[in-house]
Amino acid sequence: MSASIFRSIARQTPRSSIARSVRFASTGKQQTLKERLAELIPAELENVKAVRAEHGKKSFGPVLVDQLYGGMRGLPALIWDGSVLDADEGIRFRGKTIPECQELLPKAPGGSEPLPEALFWLLVTGEIPTQEQVTALSKDWAARAAIPEFVEELLDRCPPTLHPMSQFSLAVTALNHDSTFAKAYQQGISKKEYWGPVFEDCMDLIAKLPNIAGRIYRNVYGRGKLPAIDANKDYSWNLATLLGFGDNQAFVELLRLYITIHSDHEGGNVSAHAGKLVGSALSDPFLAFSASLNGLAGPLHGLANQEVLLWLRKMQSKIGENASDAAVKEYVWSTLKGGQVVPGYGHAVLRKTDPRYTAQREFALKHLPEDPMFTLVGQIYNIVPGILLEAGKAKNPWPNVDAHSGVLLTHYGLTEMNYYTVLFGVSRAFGVAAQLIWDRALGAPLERPKSYSTAHIAKMFKDKN
Numbered sequence: 462m463s464a465s466i467f468r469s470i471a472r473q474t475p476r477s478s479i480a481r482s483v484r485f486a487s488t489g490k491q492q493t494l495k496e497r498l499a500e501l502i503p504a505e506l507e508n509v510k511a512v513r514a515e516h517g518k519k520s521f522g523p524v525l526v527d528q529l530y531g532g533m534r535g536l537p538a539l540i541w542d543g544s545v546l547d548a549d550e551g552i553r554f555r556g557k558t559i560p561e562c563q564e565l566l567p568k569a570p571g572g573s574e575p576l577p578e579a580l581f582w583l584l585v586t587g588e589i590p591t592q593e594q595v596t597a598l599s600k601d602w603a604a605r606a607a608i609p610e611f612v613e614e615l616l617d618r619c620p621p622t623l624h625p626m627s628q629f630s631l632a633v634t635a636l637n638h639d640s641t642f643a644k645a646y647q648q649g650i651s652k653k654e655y656w657g658p659v660f661e662d663c664m665d666l667i668a669k670l671p672n673i674a675g676r677i678y679r680n681v682y683g684r685g686k687l688p689a690i691d692a693n694k695d696y697s698w699n700l701a702t703l704l705g706f707g708d709n710q711a712f713v714e715l716l717r718l719y720i721t722i723h724s725d726h727e728g729g730n731v732s733a734h735a736g737k738l739v740g741s742a743l744s745d746p747f748l749a750f751s752a753s754l755n756g757l758a759g760p761l762h763g764l765a766n767q768e769v770l771l772w773l774r775k776m777q778s779k780i781g782e783n784a785s786d787a788a789v790k791e792y793v794w795s796t797l798k799g800g801q802v803v804p805g806y807g808h809a810v811l812r813k814t815d816p817r818y819t820a821q822r823e824f825a826l827k828h829l830p831e832d833p834m835f836t837l838v839g840q841i842y843n844i845v846p847g848i849l850l851e852a853g854k855a856k857n858p859w860p861n862v863d864a865h866s867g868v869l870l871t872h873y874g875l876t877e878m879n880y881y882t883v884l885f886g887v888s889r890a891f892g893v894a895a896q897l898i899w900d901r902a903l904g905a906p907l908e909r910p911k912s913y914s915t916a917h918i919a920k921m922f923k924d925k926n
């Protein structure tokens with residue numbers, strides 16, 4: 462089966478799999494996310510049953526031995542309806558591109574970027590929520606935001622030299638202490654009911670992340686005491702305030718965009734897949750998401766946004782600010798010749814400029830067109846792809862999301878690069894949580910693919926010849 466057929470199947474699935482039906486309960490009252498989900502699940506169970514009955518025994522493309530050795534690149538192996546990644550076009554959340562989400566999703570009063578609350582509703586239901594539903598979600602998350610005292614103490618006892626991502630993962634793991642799902646499982650809950658307590662855990666998880674992320678930031682960088690969550694404000698405003706940037710409207714808008722676009726990138730990326738894999742053992746969402754965070758903390762994945770800034774700063778200290786194209790080119794070549802990757806460039810799936818990069822560039826053009834680091838990012842965009850093409854190894858010479866995010870955060874004064882991946886992690890929780898809820902609702906089984914030894918592969922084909 463050709464790649465384009467895979468893509469067209471993948472694109473159709475989210476649109477057809479979930480009916481866009483009633484948004485209001487028969488009483489006329491606005492439905493909550495959980496009520497709407499409870500309506501959608503039986504239909505989706507039937508849909509999956511029908512697809513499996515009709516296509517379950519059909520082959521979905523050959524597996525090449527190279528894919529076994531090559532990080533399973535391109536291997537069709539997972540189901541996730543929340544988002545699908547096209548190599549040329551980039552991500553669609555439930556069939557919607559980033560510009561479509563920017564246009565269609567509800568916004569904060571006076572704001573122009575989508576509210577991440579709305580994106581979460583879209584990921585979970587496939588539907589665009591009303592403004593009232595989004596406000597109710599902001600309030601629900603604010604009400605769940607407090608973290609247990611022992612988790613606060615855990616974070617307060619971490620040495621500031623412990624990487625913020627390690628602190629983040631540790632705190633999320635510890636939230637498992639109060640998991641509704643783990644308790645329900647111990648009490649013998651039926652398989653059919655799993656999604657309910659998993660939903661509650663996922664809501665708690667997302668809600669508690671600003672307090673964890675804020676506490677880590679203030680502890681590690683000595684930024685004083687954490688303020689309280691405001692139940693009348695949205696998630697991003699609260700996160701910005703806990704970080705100490707809530708009075709900067711543009712920064713709050715940036716966070717709304719940032720959390721929306723970093724949330725999900727189909728099912729196979731390291732953080733999404735790690736969460737799904739661990740969740741498949743019926744580990745609760747806190748344990749599953751801490752696995753996601755540990756994957757996101759790797760420099761080839763989410764940590765690349767930290768690496769980009771470190772690389773840019775190193776470049777500036779070596780060749781100075783406002784360096785010529787020739788000097789930048791030489792620096793890029795020296796990175797490659799040193800056996801290192803150019804952070805923020807290349808991708809396992811994408812073959813064009815990441816639309817998340819483009820969305821951030823457009824934000825920068827609107828809010829910080831004269832920023833010198835933004836100018837440098839533009840200069841690098843004109844230089845790196847040509848060099849990667851000439852070097853001839855990278856399949857995708859274009860920038861990914863991480864090439865741009867740090868420069869925006871730096872502009873507003875969030876200059877601590879080691880912290881950047883924590884914000885990526887807050888956002889990625891939205892996608893991982895949505896996926897965990899649906900996996901338990903659809904009864905996704907334990908993941909356990911088969912591994913082979915090299916001796917087995919060699920013998921298998923020798924025997925065949």
Ligand SMILES: CC(=O)SCCNC(=O)CCNC(=O)[C@H](O)C(C)(C)COP(=O)(O)OP(=O)(O)OC[C@H]1O[C@@H](n2cnc3c(N)ncnc32)[C@H](O)[C@@H]1OP(=O)(O)O
Nearest residue numbers: 761762763765802803804805806807808809854855856861
């Ligand atoms: C949110 C995200 O996770 S987005 C990705 C963030 N990561 C980065 O920006 C780090 C830099 N980029 C990379 O390392 C890679 O492009 C990855 C990890 C993103 C994708 O990896 P792959 O799918 O294996 O890429 P690809 O098939 O193009 O790799 C082929 C070769 O090109 C190299 N290559 C790929 N991208 C780059 C790059 N940016 N700089 C230098 N070399 C590169 C690979 O290291 C590999 O080299 P090898 O044959 O010596 O092992």
Ligand SMILES: O=C([O-])CC(=O)C(=O)O
Nearest residue numbers: 725726729730731809810
């Ligand atoms: O899709 C991937 O493999 C990596 C990525 O961009 C993400 O997870 O956001």
